[in-house]
Amino acid sequence: SMLAGQIVDMVENFPKYLDSLINWINETFHTELSRVEVQDSVLKSDWLQKYVQNSATGVLDVSATVLGGLFRLLTIFLFAFYFAADGPRFRRALCSVLPPARQAEVLRAWEIAVDKTGGYLYSRGLMALISGVAHFVLFEILDVPYAPALAVWVGLVSQxxxxxxxxxxxxxxxxxAFTVNPWYALWVLGFVVVYQQFENYVLQPKLTSKTVDIHPAVAFGSVVAGTALLGAVGALIAIPAVATLQAFLGAYVKRYDVTDDPRVHGHRRYGEAVVARLQKALQHKKENQGTEDS
Incomplete structure (x- = not known):
């Protein structure tokens, strides 16, 4: 109820925020702008009329694209609901056409995919919560209006x-924040940039490595590769896809014990091995001298 009320108030007061921005521009640059004049100048401008004329032919294409996107989103939610609600029945129907040995493998792969995807969504929800709380603290310190609603907005949209x-x-x-104090807008911008770097390089790799059990470098690299290949969709599905693939490889690829070779364990273990060899050589030399003396 509080969030809904704040969102309604924010929408109703949006013209006031624009007036505050225009007043700041007038005071800073000694102009005499008004919201009505700005609206009239924008609506009657030649570039806007040309833009409307050029884009009028593409209205149907844009509408079809929007409707197609909404249909795809509805389709995803519909199948997600049926997979969740009728998951056991679907698994039984799928396993009924497979031999018993294959049934166990299919069920195992199914559980791995569900576990990794759920872990990824859990990590995104947790990062949304952390981001919302961090920005809420900043908004409260700066005394920005509608701090809870803005914090929820930042947490969900950013994640x-x-x-x-x-x-x-x-x-x-x-x-x-600009309507309260122009410098507060710069504070918010700086905080968003700094927090985004902290999230990208520290928080997100750590959380995804815990929830989906992949290395932070692999998590970061998979997002970069997914974005390059499929854009926004690739960035969203990259980590659960890589985590599922890694789980499949861990389940079906046979592993062997690694030999106790210093080159495998790094320079530190290599130095320890050299010291152990020297000690062993000295011990052997002392034993030989004792034998010769006797």
Missing amino acids: FIPTIGTYLAGALPMLI
């Missing part, structure tokens, strides 16, 4: 919209 989610999440708090 569940790949690539551009961080920039979309930070734009709205910056505008609201």
Whole structure:
């Protein structure tokens, strides 16, 4: 109820935020702008009319794209619901056409995929919570209005919209903070940039390595590779896909014991091995001298 009320108030007061921005521009640059004049100039501008004329032919294409995206999103939610609700029945139907030996393998692969995907979603939800709390503390310190609603916005948008989610999440708090004090907008921008670096290089690799059991470097590299190959969708599915593949390899690839070779364990173990060999050589030399004396 509190969040809903704050969102309604934020939307209703949006013109006031624009007025505050225009007033700051007038005071800083000694202009005489008004919101009505800005709206009229934008609506009556030649570039806007040309843009509308050029884009009028593509309205149907844009509408079809939006409707197609909504349909695909609805399809994903629909299948996700049926897989969750009728998962046991679906597994029984699938296993009924397979021999008993194959049934165990299919069920094992199914559980691995579900576990890794669920762990990834859990990590994104946890990062959304941490991000929301961190930004809520900043908004409270700066006395920015609607701090809880803005914190929820930043946490969800930054985590569940790949690539551009961080920039979309930070734009709205910056505008609201600007109405309080222009310097507060810079503080919000700086905090968003610094926190994003901390999340990308410290928090996200650590959490994903714990929840989906992959190395932080592999988690970071998989996101980069997924973004390069499939864009935003690839960034979203890269980590659970790599974690599932790694789990499959760990389950079906036979492993062997590693030989006790210093080159395998690094320079530190190599130095320990050299010291052990020297000690063994000295001990052997002392034993030989004792034998000769006797």
